[in-house]
Amino acid sequence: MALTNISAKSASPKDKDYKLFDEKGLFLLVKKNGAKYWRLKYRFAGKEKLLSLGVYPEVPLKEARDKALEFRQVLRSGEDPSAQRKTQRTPIDTPDTPNRFEPVARRWHELNTPRWTPRYALKVMQMLERRIFPFIGHRRIEELKNSDILEVLRKMENDGVRETTRKVKTYLQQIYTYAIAEGIAEHNPVTGIGHALKALPPANHQRSLPINMMASFIDAINKDSAHPVVKLGLKLLLLTMTRTGEVRYGRWEEVDFDKRIWLIPAERMKMRNDHLIPLSAQAISVLKELHTLTGHSEYIVRSPNNIRKPLSENAFLVLIKRIGFTQHTTTHGLRATASTALNEAGFRAEVIEKQLAHEERNQVRKAYNRADYLEERREMLQWWADQLKTI
Known part of the structure; x- marks a missing residue:
């Protein structure tokens, strides 16, 4: 089956390099470090050979196919495309020269x-x-x-x-x-x-919403005309103290409704460990409502326009802007709001930090703390959800 732009773009790194084949010898080599290279496999004088056609996405699928067609035409004329390329190659085509x-x-x-x-x-x-x-x-x-x-x-x-x-x-x-x-x-x-270089503008520290504005913030979300997936996704972020990317790329296979746990794998975290999130009753309710809208999709908060894509990166910020709260908070600032409220309520700092998925600096502790404070965090997140009465 021929490649598509979507399959090339969505190809994720695995433990080993692998190939995605297009047609007539053209394939995309996906390296374990995430880099993607176009290659053309062909035979000349009874020997199998490879040609490099560039790096994806700098060289898109159509351009790779056009290049492959040009080299196949050279092959049909009786010449070896690799030999011809050596005579025509410009310096930028020689990335394998060691000291370049x-x-x-x-x-x-x-x-x-x-x-x-x-x-x-x-x-x-x-x-x-x-x-x-x-x-x-x-x-x-x-x-x-x-x-x-x-x-x-x-x-x-x-x-x-x-x-x-x-x-x-x-x-x-x-x-x-x-x-x-x-x-x-x-x-x-x-x-x-x-x-x-030009001086950077002053640092824009993430604004955190004052806790006394939370009720009006949630009320404004409920009344807004945004797509339900966007509104529910923002509520999920607020209830779980997660980052935007963790919610956007969340998958249904990661959620265990029976155990009331959401397990975010390490490759999506800023840290190297899986992140276990205990789910409050309100978070479960939001997820069940989302499931009626996106349960047929891979993503918990999929794009309203494309079943195969997650929600757009700025969807939550656009919602916050439209309801008039941009001057008060950002999506990241909502994490700070929760952290402040929980610290003031007397929850232990290390439990809060664990929920925020901040990297454990002690390497010995980090090896053993994947599920640390899980029950304390469950109690803490339920308390936090109960404060958000209108969620």
Whole structure:
């Protein structure tokens, strides 16, 4: 069965690399670190060969098919596409040259992947593939100057992604630290570049809703004309003290109604452990109502427009804006509201932190605390839900 844009986009990393086949030898290689590469398999002179057709999503499905068609036409003419490519190849087509920036960066990424969650590793690689490799990936890493790095980062600034610019600058700094340690480069052209970039705006600390406004906040949600899935999803976030992404990508298979538990797997958490969430009576009620709307879908809060996609990233923020509470809170700020209320009510700080899924810094404790404080957290979340009388 031929690939589709949806299947290519939704292909998730697994424990091992795997292939998604399209047609006539074209396939998408999905690496265990989340990177995706187009490959064309063909036979010439009785031997099986492979051609690299680019990185997904920079090279979309249609473009990969067009490239594959061009090379198959070369093959029909009696020539080896690989041999022809060597004579036509530009520097950017040679990412495997050891000291070019792209392969060095990929080795740095592979070295660090075991320390990261799969989701974060994928995010880092996607930033590099979108923002860095197209511009300097083909250049020899030891030849790049401060001005070369600055030019790339200023492209990002001009795109209006200034916070992302700072993150990518950090990745570049670390890549060069790795390259110097390996003896590939002698100096770090990223050093000092921050002074030539625009200053970031003042930090926008997450606003938390005052507890005395919670009743009017929930009332406004109930009265709003938003899709029921959006309203119920925001209530679920509020009741469980979870993050937006944890709710958006939540799956029905993770919910155990009998045990009143929602288990979010580690790969979706900012930490490396699964996160067990005890469900209050109100959370169960919200989930059952959601199930009547989305139970036929994979996602608990699926997109109202597409059964195969989760809710859009900004859906909750749009709802908060429409009901007039943007100046008072954000989705993340609702977690702070709950934390403040629970601390003031006398619940133990470590229990609250566990519910917020904040990383345990003590490595010995972290190995044993997957279900720590579960019953205390169940009691705590039920108390919190009872305070939200109009939920």
